[in-house]
Amino acid sequence: MRTSLFYRLMGAFAVIIVVGVLVVSLIANQTTATEFQQFMFRGQMVRAQDLTGELAAYYRAAGNWEGAKTILRGTSSGMTIGGMMGGDGLWLADANGIIVASADESRIGQTITASERADSVPIQVDGQLVGILVPGRQMMGGMTDAAAQDFLAQVNRSIWIAGLVAAAIALGLGFILFRQITAPLNALASASDKIAAGDLSARAPERGNDEITRVARSFNTMADHLARSETARRNMLADVAHELRTPIGVIQSHLEAMMDGIFPTDSEQLASLHDETIFLSRLVGDLRELALADAGQLTLTRERTDLGVLIERTVAAFQPQANARQITLTTLLAENFPFVNLDTQRIEQVLHNLVSNALRYTPPHGSVSVKLVRAENLVRVEVRDTGTGISPDELPHVFERFWRGDKSRSRAHGGTGLGLAIAKQWVEQHGGTIGVESELGKGAMFWFTLPER
Ligand code: ADP
DSSP states (O other): OTTSHHHHHHHHHHHHHHHHHHHHHHHHHHHHHHHHHHHHHHHHHHHHHHHHHHHHHHHHHHSSOTTHHHHHHHHHTTOOSTTOSSGGGEEEEETTSBEEEESSOTTTTOBOOHHHHHTOEEEEETTEEEEEEEEOHHHHTTOOOHHHHHHHHHHHHHHHHHHHHHHHHHHHHHHHHHHHHHHHHHHHHHHHHHHHTTOTTOOOOOOSSSHHHHHHHHHHHHHHHHHHHHHHHHHHHHHHHHHHHHHHHHHHHHHHHHHTTSSOOSHHHHHHHHHHHHHHHHHHHHHHHHHHHHTTOOOOOOEEEOHHHHHHHHHHHHHHHHHHTTOEEEEEEOSSOOOEEEOHHHHHHHHHHHHHHHHHTSOTTOEEEEEEEEETTEEEEEEEEOSOOOOTTTGGGTTSTTOOSSHHHHHHTTOOSOHHHHHHHHHHHTTOEEEEEEOTTSOEEEEEEEEOO
């Protein structure tokens, strides 16, 4: 769990937030301190400039700086910002740079330094330099004043608190966001675990329309296909077992009856056994074809074929059977029909299956006709009969494997229930479509189209 995507995302996010908050807070602290000092200094300078007029007037009247201290002191009240802006930070030096007055008397008699002179304000009387007013250095660099320190500490504390609150909110939002991302991924993972363990009914939740939902949707589609083909595989296996059991049962019971002397071992019995083996081998052959087609291992051997000739040949082969049952079997072929690129053997098998079905389900004195027409970029073959027809509820099933309208009757006629499934397989492999139109009692019309290439 510790190494899950969620924890990794949260971890990375937390590191980014901590680094971000640290950097922003440090920069904000620094900037505040610097800006604050500058602000203080500028205030001091302004104050000093204001004082020069007063001090110049004093000098003009007094002629010297004695007693000037009172002016500096006098300004200290009412000028304080946090107690820092008063005269306490101001020194008055004479024209030579010797300090003559200051609020606290500590540096009286000392000479001002060069850097103090650089930041100083000159005091002139009648164009003559009479003194220099120096804002206290400790105000700009040292920040010794407790109130100033307090103020800065307060600002810093606020910056840190703001940083922590922002970090907490960001982490909370990150938690919700990452949960939203990882929860559907977890659901998807557990669904795929279930499928891997054999539970093909497991599906991933599909909410929204984002990338994860798209993955979930295609995962579900895949699971649907998997479940369907698994069902088809099971059904097919059950159908095959069922279909094989009947003929094998018949052969076995016949042989046993003959061995026990119940049935005579004559040519009639042997012929009936032979019929069963023919049926069995046809069934196995059909199954093999379908299995190969399913596995995608059957490739078409296409050649340019005269479809009209192919139809005539197939129909001619059925003519004796039709005559014997007094069924009229005719063809109606479009003239000047182009050659079509197709696998002759497979399409002959399709025709064979459709015509044999038509004959099988048409009673004596009926008719079966095979028609070849040309549609747009397509050729269309229709096999029409006047037989029993197919009821509307049976129509959708006729192309299914092992589906038979009347099981016993169909098998009695030698039908494997695979004829139409195989026809559909071959037509679709050619890129065509197959279909049926029918009404119960009014015959059926099976058709298929092939692309004219
Ligand atoms: P079968 O071997 O049973 O004929 P098919 O796949 O060829 O298997 O046909 C499936 C079912 O479709 C048949 O059992 C029958 O009920 C129905 N069917 C096929 N062709 C026709 C037709 N021409 N007229 C009526 N029913 C048909």
